[in-house]
Amino acid sequence: MGTYNIPRNLRGESRILIIFSVKSLITTAIGAGVGLLFYLLFSICGLGMVGVITMAAFALIGYAVGAVKIPTLSGLPFTKKIGGESLDEIIRRYVKFRMNKKIYIYTKEENE
DSSP states (O other), X not given: OOOOOOOOOOTTOOEETTTEEHHHHHHHHHHHHHHHHHXXXXXXXXXXXXXXXXXXXXXHHXXXXXXXXXXXXXXXXXXXXXXXXXXXXXXXXXXXXXXXXXXXXXXXXXXX
């Protein structure tokens, strides 16, 4: 018998430091960069520990945006449409939708 390769979607599967993919490492660094601004602000006020906690929280939020995929839950109808997609793709589509300045009006004649 021969050996056959089964094609797989390998997008974003390369891991750095076991838990980080390239995308999650970048979003963690962005979150930590935003948290660094708060750290500097709190350290000026003499609250360095609060700044470190805030920076860690922003880094954790950045990691979640880059690594979390939305599960498909049968009890929640909106997860049937977005189940299996990563959180950053959903946020990107939402921002594009909000930036669109068109106004859509549906009338009863169009729906029938």
